[in-house]
Amino acid sequence: MAGAEYLDTAQGRRLAYHSTPGKGPVVVFLGGLKSDMEGTKALHLEAWAQARGQAFLRFDYSGHGESSGRFEDGCIGDWHEDTLAAIDALTEGPILPVGSSMGGWQALLLARARPERIAGLVTIAAAPDFTEDSYWAGFSDAQKRQLEEVGQVELPSDYMEPYVITRRMIEDGRDRLVLRAPLPLPFPVRCLQGTADSAVSTDTALRLLEHADCPDMRLTLVKSADHRFSDGLCLALIEAAVLDVLGAG
Template identity: 70%
Template sequence: MSERITTAQGREIAYHLTPGAGPAVVFLGGFRSDMSGTKALHLEAWARSAGRAFLRFDYSGHGESGGVFEDGTIGDWAEDASAALDLVEGPAVLVGSSMGGWISCLLGRDRPGKVAGLVTIAAAPDFTEDGYWAGFDAAQRAALEREGVVHVPSDYGAPYPITARLIAEGRRRLVLRSPLRFGCPVRMLQGTADTAVSTETALRLLDHAEAPDIRLTLVKGADHRFSAPAELALIERSVIDVLDLI
């Protein structure tokens, strides 16, 4: 059973913390995903076998945490992630998947003393602006202004409700329009068959970010889930690579 904390903003966050040696590894999930996904559970099993501290959690409005998904924004979920990060002792290695990659960039930039390394998986920086808003036609933009929400088809089930607040607040959290500097090693993983996040996005983040040691690995044929056995093994190796540099 998950444990729970209440953030400074009053949101209830569910989490699982595996005790072990530091630096801890913290998994940040994607948009509308939860902490029981394949990648999070694989890393938890690896951490347990390695005696490594590991944390997985749900943003508000996701999974087992409190709140309503439609009420949330990138900034809210970044605050949730920052509160979760304080559950582990000392600096941590963040593993951010999709939206979690964006949020890990925010934490790596804004909390350098707490972030010892970054591993991103199909990172989706600025997706509210460059993905949803840029892809909306005139009718969708008008509906967003009129109704405050539009529903966008998803490959993962029911359509996603995209709110005007999510788009507007996301503009305050963009990371590709201003300097993005990390004082830690960074490993980025990206599949070439990903239809949600393009290879061009990964290359743009690689070109834009600054770090003492930053590398991008492209995996031919891998999709956005990045959860095949060979891909999970690559995530694990990337985490170990970063830990070895700390």
């Protein structure tokens, strides 16, 4: 496989990406927190898109994967800027974002910022507003004091080394919340969620479904699927969701 290409953004960040030419809309994979574009879902979708001649883009946010920067220095707003930079510079015409976990929040922010570009949307265990509703809401008084006094706390992860959560990430997240204000999604949306997900609950998926203003939005709950959502059945469901949006658009 060819190596990554790089995009230099107006904010001085260097984003690694892989772009596949083809017919539109451009399927854009938006990865999760501390994930990268070499994950199972991203690579599977890329191969699927290539097989059908569909344009496809995957990239690493700053502080992730092969892109510049440190994870600890980033926040939701930085990664939103990265997403906009990649979309504006590397795609043309309609796009179909596929957002996984934090990428689901990024996809919703993208839809708010570039609604005219969105042909439809697929989310996988979307985690909108998680910095407030999961991190901050779950912090003990001691952790909140540590965040204020030290500027960061460490949270254990089921999937990798502990997450370093900074005060900047929490404060910036409050400026990016999407479940506290109207959320118009005037295009087909398909949401996928595993019932055994220990990182994002089905309550979050239902809250997004109920909150969004969308004429064609469906949520599929998959019994026993976890947050990775990357076994054979789950990957087939992602393909089907993308195809459904392409057909509905």
